[in-house]
C-alpha cells in the first residue's frame with residue numbers, strides 16, 4: 001500500500017474565454033488595486049491589455065510591473081514587492097509564462113513575510129502565504145499557474161534557487177488556450193518540451209503517488225501526440241488546447257510529486273549560462289532517462305505505452321534503448337537539435353554545474369540519487 005500523499009491544486013478554469021473572467025475572480029477575492037505582473041514580450045502580444053479591460057469592467061484598478069528578465073532575478077522580485085507595498089496593492093495577477101508567474105509568487109511571499117526572496121530557498125521554508133494570486137498562463141509548459149514551485153535567479157552567484165512550498169500555489173489559474181496562439185515555433189517547442197519533461201520526471205519521482213502517475217501518463221500522451229501537430233498547424237486552437245491540457249496535467253503531477261535530475265541540472269545551467277529552461281531540459285532529458293531507466297522501468301513502460309511504443313516482452317536493455325531513442329527523436333522532431341556545446345556551455349564548468357545540481361531540491365526526488373561523477377558524466381554526454 002502506498003504511503004499517504006497530499007495533492008494540492010488551485011481553483012482552475014480551463015477553456016477558451018477563461019482570461020475574460022479575471023475581473024470577476026479579482027473582485028471575488030476582494031481586490032481594489034491589483035499588481036499585474038507580466039513581461040515585455042507578453043505585453044507585445046497584447047494579453048495583459050485584455051486582462052486589464054476585464055479588471056476595469058469590474059471596477060478593479062491596477063498597476064503594471066513588467067521589469068522582468070526571462071530567468072527572473074531576485075532583485076526584480078524585491079523591486080516588485082516594493083512596488084506592491086508603495087502602491088497599496090491587495091491582490092496579484094500574473095500574466096505570461098514562467099518568468100512573470102514565478103516572479104509574482106516571489107513578490108507575494110516577500111510582501112507578507114518581510115524577508116529577502118533568496119531566504120526562502122528549499123522545501124517548506126515559507127511561513128506566511130502571499131496575498132491572493134491569480135495566474136493567467138500564456139505558454140503551454142511551465143505550469144507555474146498550478147504548481148507549488150517558484151524558480152528565482154541569483155544572478156550574482158550564477159545560480160537558480162527553487163522555492164517549493166504550498167504557500168506559493170496560486171489561488172486561481174485561468175487557463176485559456178487561445179493565449180498560446182501568439183507563441184512562435186521556438187517558444188512552442190521549448191515550453192511544450194518543458195511540459196513533457198515535467199511528465200517524465202513526475203512519473204518516476206520517488207515522491208509520486210497513483211494520482212500524480214495518472215496525470216503524468218496522460219500528460220505524456222497528450223504532448224507526445226499533439227505537440228508536433230501544433231508546430232505544423234500553429235493556428236489550430238483545438239490542437240493548442242490539447243497541448244495546454246497536457247501541460248496542465250503535467251503541472252498537476254510535478255507540483256505534487258516534484259521533479260528530478262533533468263530539472264536540477266537544468267536549473268544549474270540556467271543560473272550559470274542564463275539558458276532558456278525548456279531548451280536546457282530538452283538537451284538533457286534523454287540522457288537522464290537512460291541513466292534512470294533501471295530504477296523506474298515499470299513507470300517508464302507505462303509512459304511508453306501512452307506514447308504508442310511496444311516495449312512489452314522485450315529484454316530490459318533493448319526496451320531502454322527503444323524508449324530513450326523515442327524521447328531523443330521526439331525532441332528532434334519538434335526542432336530541438338542543439339547540444340550543450342552549441343549553446344556555448346564551457347566543459348570546464350561541468351564540476352561547478354554538477355555541484356549546484358546536486359544541491360537543487362529537485363534532485364532529491366530523482367529515482368536514483370546520482371554521485372557528482374555520475375552527474376558530470378550525464379552533462380558530458382549532452383555536449
Ligand SMILES: [Fe+2]
Pocket residue numbers: 142194195198263277281
Ligand atoms: Fe520545468
